[in-house]
Amino acid sequence: MADAALFLSDLALGVLLGCVFAVIAHGLNLIWGVAKVVNVAHGEFIMLGAYGAYFLNLWFGFNPLLSIPFDAAIGLGVGVLFYFGFLHRELRGKESMDLQSEMVTLVSTFGLSLVLINTAQKLWTPDNVGIPWSPGYVVFGPVQLPLGGLYVAIVSVSIIALSHVFLSKTYLGNAIRAHSQDIPAAQLVGINPTITASIGTAVGFGITMVGGALLTVWLPTGIFPAMGNLYAPISFVIVVLGGPGKMWGSLVGGLTLGVIINVGQLFLGNNLSLAEAAAFLILIPVLLLRPEGILR
Amino acid sequence: MNLRSILSVGPTLWGIGIFLVILGGSAPWIPGFLLTLVTGLLIWATLAYSLNLITGLVGYVSFGHVVFMAFGGYALAFGVGALNLHPVVGVALGAAVGLALALGIGLVTLRFRGVYFAIATLVIAVAALYIVLDIEELGDGKGIILNPAVEPLSVFYTILVTLAIEVGVTYAITHGRIGYGIRSIKGDEDAANTLGINAARIKLFVYALSGLFAGAAGGVYAWNVSGAFPYSSFSLTFSLQMLAMIVIGGMGTLLGPLIGTVAVYLPSQVFLTIPLLSGLQFIVIGLVVIIIALFVPGGIVGTLRKYIPEFRGMLE
Numbered sequence: 001m002a003d004a005a006l007f008l009s010d011l012a013l014g015v016l017l018g019c020v021f022a023v024i025a026h027g028l029n030l031i032w033g034v035a036k037v038v039n040v041a042h043g044e045f046i047m048l049g050a051y052g053a054y055f056l057n058l059w060f061g062f063n064p065l066l067s068i069p070f071d072a073a074i075g076l077g078v079g080v081l082f083y084f085g086f087l088h089r090e091l092r093g094k095e096s097m098d099l100q101s102e103m104v105t106l107v108s109t110f111g112l113s114l115v116l117i118n119t120a121q122k123l124w125t126p127d128n129v130g131i132p133w134s135p136g137y138v139v140f141g142p143v144q145l146p147l148g149g150l151y152v153a154i155v156s157v158s159i160i161a162l163s164h165v166f167l168s169k170t171y172l173g174n175a176i177r178a179h180s181q182d183i184p185a186a187q188l189v190g191i192n193p194t195i196t197a198s199i200g201t202a203v204g205f206g207i208t209m210v211g212g213a214l215l216t217v218w219l220p221t222g223i224f225p226a227m228g229n230l231y232a233p234i235s236f237v238i239v240v241l242g243g244p245g246k247m248w249g250s251l252v253g254g255l256t257l258g259v260i261i262n263v264g265q266l267f268l269g270n271n272l273s274l275a276e277a278a279a280f281l282i283l284i285p286v287l288l289l290r291p292e293g294i295l296r
Numbered sequence: 297m298n299l300r301s302i303l304s305v306g307p308t309l310w311g312i313g314i315f316l317v318i319l320g321g322s323a324p325w326i327p328g329f330l331l332t333l334v335t336g337l338l339i340w341a342t343l344a345y346s347l348n349l350i351t352g353l354v355g356y357v358s359f360g361h362v363v364f365m366a367f368g369g370y371a372l373a374f375g376v377g378a379l380n381l382h383p384v385v386g387v388a389l390g391a392a393v394g395l396a397l398a399l400g401i402g403l404v405t406l407r408f409r410g411v412y413f414a415i416a417t418l419v420i421a422v423a424a425l426y427i428v429l430d431i432e433e434l435g436d437g438k439g440i441i442l443n444p445a446v447e448p449l450s451v452f453y454t455i456l457v458t459l460a461i462e463v464g465v466t467y468a469i470t471h472g473r474i475g476y477g478i479r480s481i482k483g484d485e486d487a488a489n490t491l492g493i494n495a496a497r498i499k500l501f502v503y504a505l506s507g508l509f510a511g512a513a514g515g516v517y518a519w520n521v522s523g524a525f526p527y528s529s530f531s532l533t534f535s536l537q538m539l540a541m542i543v544i545g546g547m548g549t550l551l552g553p554l555i556g557t558v559a560v561y562l563p564s565q566v567f568l569t570i571p572l573l574s575g576l577q578f579i580v581i582g583l584v585v586i587i588i589a590l591f592v593p594g595g596i597v598g599t600l601r602k603y604i605p606e607f608r609g610m611l612e
Contacts, residue, residue, distance in 0.1 A: 005324045038357075038411045038414075038415070058366045086586075086590070089590065099409070099410055102411060103355070103357060103410075104408050104589055104590065104593065106357055106411065106414060107357070107539070107543050107585065107589040108537065108585070108586050108589035108590050110359075110536065110585065111540070111543075111581075111582045111583070111584075111585030111586035111589060112586055113536075113582070114536060114578050114579070114581060114582030114585065115578075115579050115582035115586070116582075117578070117582055118575060118576070118578040118579045118582065119579055121575060122575055122576065122579070131528065136427070179385070189308060195495070229532055230422075233418055233419055233422045235418055236418065236419065237415075240412070240415060271430060273426040273429040273430050273437075274426065274427070274430050276423075276426045277423040277424075277426035277427045278423075280420075280422055280423040280426070281419070281420070281423045283415070283419050284404060284405070284418065284419075284420075287408055287412060287416060288404065288407070291408075291412075
C-alpha cells in the first residue's frame with residue numbers, strides 16, 4: 001500500500017502539473033469559445049512558445065518566466081494573422097458555424113500543423129533541447145515541491161483568473177462574450193464581429209504561447225518540434241472536460257488530468273503509460289454523460 | 297447483380313479496374329525497387345479509401361484512423377510471429393481486428409458530431425499507444441519483429457486484391473440504397489433521422505467497413521516492413537497523411553482517394569531520395585492542404601466535376 005506521504009506528494013505534484021496543463025489548454029479554450037473554431041495546430045503554437053522561451057534563454061539568459069511578455073506579444077501578432085488567414089473567410093457574415101465551415105477549419109489548421117512541425121524540424125533539427133533552470137525545492141512537511149513548478153502554477157492560475165476578469169468585467173470582454181453567444185444580436189448593439197473575434201483569437205494565441213513558455217519549466221530536455229503531438233491531445237481533452245468557453249473549465253480539466261496522471265501512477269503500479277491512457281480516456285465517459293463539460 | 301448492371305458501372309470504376317488489372321498483370325516483370333514503390337502506393341491508397349468511407353462519404357472527420365491500421369499490423373505480427381499463421385491469413389486477421397475495433401469504438405464515438413468526433417478518435421488513438429506499450433504479448437513497448445523473408449509479389453497481390461475489393465465496396469454502397477442514407481446523413485443528420493433513416497446504424501456500418509479495410513492495410517504494411525513497432529505504427533502522421541490524401545484528391549468521390557494518393561505519395565518519395573529536399577515534403581503537403589481546404593473545397597476531383605460538366609457523369 002502506498003503510504004500517505006507518497007500519496008500527498010504525488011497529489012501536490014499532480015496539482016502543479018495540472019495548473020500548467022490548464023494554461024496550455026486555456027488559449028485553445030478561448031479560441032474555441034469565442035470563434036467556435038478548434039485549432040488543430042494548437043500543439044504547434046505551444047511548441048513555438050516553448051522554442052521562444054528556449055531562444056530567449058539561449059541568447060539573453062532569460063529564465064522561462066521572464067520570457068512571458070515576449071511570447072505573449074508574439075502570440076498576439078500571430079493570432080491576428082491566424083484569424084485573418086484562416087478564420088475570417090469562414091466566419092464573415094455568418095450567424096453561426098455550420099458543420100461545413102467546421103470541416104474547413106479543422107482541415108486547414110491540420111495543414112498548418114504539418115507545415116509548422118516540419119518547418120521547425122528543418123530550422124531547429126528534430127533533436128530535444130531544454131532550458132537549464134531549476135530554482136530549487138521547497139519543503140512542506142512530507143511534501144517536497146519544485147519551486148519552478150510552484151511559480152508556474154501561480155502564474156498559470158493568475159492568467160486564468162485575469163482572463164476571467166477580462167471577459168466578465170471589461171467592455172471588450174463583454175463584447176467578446178456577446179459575440180460568442182449571438183452574433184446578430186451583438187451586431188445590433190454595435191459590436192463589430194471582425195474586431196471582437198480577431199481580438200479574442202489573438203488573446204487566445206498569446207495565452208497559448210505563454211503556456212508553451214511556462215511548460216518548459218517542466219521539460220528540462222523536452223522541447224522538440226513534434227512535442228505538439230502530445231500536448232495538443234492533452235489540451236483538447238482538458239477543454240472538453242471543462243466545457244469550451246468556460247474560463248475556469250481549463251483549470252478544472254487541467255487539474256483533473258494532472259492529478260489522474262500523477263496519482264493514477266501510484267494506483268496502477270507505477271505505470272506511467274497506463275495512467276496517461278486513463279487520463280485521455282476519461283474524455284469518453286465525460287462526453288457521453290456530460291457533453292457540456294464538468295462545469296455547469 | 298446481373299451482367300448488364302456490372303457492365304454499366306461507369307467509366308471511373310472501369311478505369312480503376314483496368315488500371316489495377318494492368319498493374320497486376322505486369323507485376324512479375326516490374327523491377328524490384330519499382331514494385332516496392334507501387335506496393336507502398338497501393339497500401340496508402342487502401343488507407344485513403346478506408347478513411348474516405350467515413351470522412352468523405354459520411355462527413356465525420358477522423359483523426360485517429362491510425363488505430364485500426366496499427367492494430368491490424370499488430371494482429372498480423374502476432375498471428376505470424378506467435379501463432380505461425382500464413383501472412384495472408386494474418387492480413388485477414390488484421391481486417392477482422394480492425395472491424396471489431398471499429399464496431400466497438402464506433403458504438404461510442406459515432407454519437408459525437410463534428411469536432412467532438414474528431415477529438416474523441418484522436419484521443420483514443422493516443423491512448424491506444426499507451427495501452428499497447430504495456431501489453432507483454434505485443435512486445436512490451438519494443439514491438440514485434442518478424443522474420444524478414446518477404447516475397448514482394450505476394451505482398452503486392454494481397455494489397456492489390458484488398459484495394460480492388462475496397463473500391464468495389466465503395467462503389468456498391470454509394471450506388472445502392474444505403475448510398476441515399478449516407479448522402480442524407482452528410483447533408484443533414486437530423487433531417488435524415490426524421491425521414492426514417494437509421495443514421496446510427498448506417499454510420500456504424502460504414503465505420504466498421506472503414507475499420508476493416510484500414511486493419512487489412514495495416515496488416516499488409518506490417519508484413520511489408522516485417523514487424524509492428526509501437527511508436528511508428530501509432531504515429532499520428534499516418535492519420536494525417538491519409539487525411540491529406542483524401543482532401544487533396546477530393547473527399548467523398550470514387551476517384552479522389554486514388555488521385556490524392558498518387559499526388560501525395562509519389563512526390564514524397566521523390567523528396568525522400570534527394571537529401572537536400574528530404575523533410576520538406578510535409579511542408580509542401582501541408583501548404584497544399586491549407587490551400588485546398590480554404591480555396592478549393594472539392595479537391596482535385598471535385599473541382600474537375602464542378603468546372604467541366606462533361607465529367608460529372610463519368611466521375612460518379
